[in-house]
Amino acid sequence: MSREIEQFNREIDEFAKSIPNEAITMQRKIVLEALRRLVMKTPVETGRARGGWQATIGSQAKGQIDTLDKDGLETITRGLAALSSLKPYQVVWITNNVDYIEFLETGSSKQAPAGMLVITVEELRTMFKLKKAG
Numbered sequence: 001m002s003r004e005i006e007q008f009n010r011e012i013d014e015f016a017k018s019i020p021n022e023a024i025t026m027q028r029k030i031v032l033e034a035l036r037r038l039v040m041k042t043p044v045e046t047g048r049a050r051g052g053w054q055a056t057i058g059s060q061a062k063g064q065i066d067t068l069d070k071d072g073l074e075t076i077t078r079g080l081a082a083l084s085s086l087k088p089y090q091v092v093w094i095t096n097n098v099d100y101i102e103f104l105e106t107g108s109s110k111q112a113p114a115g116m117l118v119i120t121v122e123e124l125r126t127m128f129k130l131k132k133a134g
Contacts, residue, residue, distance in 0.1 A: 020088035043111035
């Protein structure tokens with residue numbers, strides 16, 4: 001009987017060690033899906049707003065970047081690279097500091113009359129079967 005208990009304890013230890021790695025994998029998937037959806041929903045004229053999305057770990061990006069990215073691939077790739085140093089349970093921010101991003105979010109563009117962020121959040125809630133707080 002003690003052999004079974006020892007085996008069980010080893011199995012629990014292995015399982016516990018795998019949880020942080022699984023959490024990181026799931027978090028990366030969620031963040032990348034959110035980033036991809038935000039980028040691809042962002043209206044494009046010059047590509048500046050689309051290229052302005054930034055994924056950062058631990059704190060929000062403070063400045064804006066002036067990357068012109070009409071197809072969004074560079075921005076998504078940059079986000080993937082930013083997540084390479086993600087550790088278990090760290091907060092990831094997706095930010096866009098382009099000075100007119102709020103106007104785009106509130107529907108100033110015919111390309112995204114309902115914005116990008118609110119739609120993406122609702123899609124992710126549905127995708128991951130999350131409930132609204134409150």
